[in-house]
Amino acid sequence: MDSPTVRESSTQDGLAPDLPTKVHGLVLRELTIMDADAYYKLLDSNRGHLTRLGDYQAEGKATSEWVREHLSTASGASLRYGIRLNDELIGRVDLIAVDPPRYGTGYWLGEARVGAGYATAACAVLYDYAARTLGATDIFAGVTHGNAKSVALLKRLGFEPVTEFENYTRFHLSLVR
Template sequence: MAGSHHDKHVLPELRTAVSTLTLCLLTAEQADEYYALIDRNREHLTQHGDYQALAASDYETAHAELLNDPSPSLRCGVLLHSALIGRVDLVAVNPPKYGLGYWLDREATGHGYATAACRALIEYGATVLGATDVFAGVTHGNGKSDAVLTRLGFQVAEVFGTYTRYHRALVASPCAYPA
């Protein structure tokens, strides 16, 4: 694929460890499905005091967000049997350092989908984008999200008033593994 690093990412459909769970770029074509997902999860999204703005989105706001090209960040829909059940983002905060954000439909939690989706996107970030570090913030009280990050190998980096920042280094130092 020719072109500079400024080209928009063309993310293939990413497979995950769950055979029926895939990731694809979330675009304006999915605005109706995305808005329906937000609409039925307003209470779920704000249960820990976060995602207030997203939960307050009307259709125009949700659609406008999807029209906005997040490049070089990746905004992905999490699909289960081709139905949109959530979102996972790899945010180009300061490449090769990235932020990770994710949320799932209330009905889709507790099945390992968030872990599988995040793992697939982190691997893509490491291998294709050259990401060396990924950070994520979790609002205090969101134990399920803490557990996802722990399963993915993240460690607590800093604790703030309302949230905990997690970090995972993606590139091991050469001497990390015995020869």
């Protein structure tokens, strides 16, 4: 099997660096307007999967125009990564600059790619990068009640539940050892 393309440096094109994961062929690469067609295709085939618990409502209604506008909007201090398996876009993981060095996160995989550890590997490398390169100290995630797969993923990564809200639980990961 061919190895996926990995960009070594971010400095020349202004993009965040590619982040290879521990899984062979699984790489994070910043989502840009160049991904608009692939991203729309992935959303279009996962509308039910993404919105099942009430999350990702905008993605569930996405049009190709919405995708183009969304990916054209600068992400600022946040990081918007596509999860790629052998260069195929299979999901997304975000680091959200809510209150640096404290960050939020969000993640999803196409339904056909769940159950293989890809989201765990993708989140792990992103949070490690956040700690080492951005000086992130804390990551927070909000999980809608009933999302057992998301809870299991966060627990694998070392997150702990910290606050219960009416519709969701807030989880926390400390990056300061």
